[in-house]
Amino acid sequence: MAHPNFPINTSMPIDMTNLSSSPETICASHLDVGYGLHTVVRDISLMTAPGDLVALIGTNGSGKSTLLKTLAGILTPMHGTVSVLGGPPGRTPRRVAYLPQHPVSSHTLPLRARDVVAMGRYAHLGLFGRSTARDRSIVDNTMLRTGADGFAEKSLRELSGGQQQRTHLAQVLTRQAEVLLLDEPTAGLDIAGKSAVAEIIADERARGVTVVLATHDLSDASSATTVMLLAQRVVAIGTPAEALRDEYLRECFGFTQPH
Known part of the structure; x- marks a missing residue:
């Protein structure tokens, strides 16, 4: 189920009240995430519904993994509010599954x-x-x-x-699970393996699973409900067409998409 997209201008406050009637799976409002006393990304607001795919895109150190760990309940939110399936992150281990970037x-x-x-x-x-x-x-x-x-x-x-x-x-x-938090799930895979993962994600979404995917690969964002570009701050958030604009990509990666 899709939900209204948030505005690209991240300096503007996001009105969460219009989405209050949605069957949200993840709800974050003005969330700051980080380690210890070090804030990595500030003022994240996000709402997801069953079947949504959120693509977190950015370079290493941009905050993708930090946000995923916070949603998984591994890291404590530094500021703001966040809930996953109606409760604090980490309280529903049967219903939320997390794939770290480097599984142990x-x-x-x-x-x-x-x-x-x-x-x-x-x-x-x-x-x-x-x-x-x-x-x-x-x-x-x-x-x-x-x-x-x-x-x-x-x-x-x-x-x-x-x-x-x-x-x-x-x-x-x-x-x-009802929510999948995937940190670079295609790392180390060949083209066929990456295609298989994309198909699996599509299948999971079809049965109502919310997927939050951290990736460097812009092609992973093409089918996303919401794309969030990160560079130790939220550079842009919206549909792929809204978020993957040249000015935002240049800030995150130093390049633009070929036209």
Whole structure:
């Protein structure tokens, strides 16, 4: 479900009241994010609805990962308000799934790719922490979707960077969450792998999942509901046509799109 886009002029206050009746999945108002006492990005306002795709675009250090970590509940908001699925970030682990830019998996343990993917179901396990036939079916189907089924029995340490990325993406998808927070999900993937991820994101959106995607790749923004350009501040926010204008791209990247 699409929602009205916010104005490009980020110096103007955003009126959140007009969207109050929307079934919002993420709601941020005048949010500052950062680490410790260091503010990385100030005054972020954003509203999303089921099925939305928000593309966070900027260079390294622009604030994309910091914002995602705040939405995931890993970092505490420095100022302003933010809610995810109606509550504070991090309070609904079954309903929100986060893929970090550099997932941490122990390469010293004899973990198979299948074992790593199955970890995504941990939040759903019952009182005794035992997986069910349904859990195992979800793991199998998700590995098939991401192309990780071909190396399911291999040790994680044996996998290439691209194979590890597919494995970690599959782990996140097994959560069957309502909100996906993805930090550079196509890193290390070839063209076919990137195309497969784009198809997966489209499928997730079709079933009502909200996706927030951090990326350097402008092509990832073409199908987004909302594009947010970051350069340690919100440079622009709006539809792809509104946000990916030459003056904003020049500020973020030092170049413009070919016409």
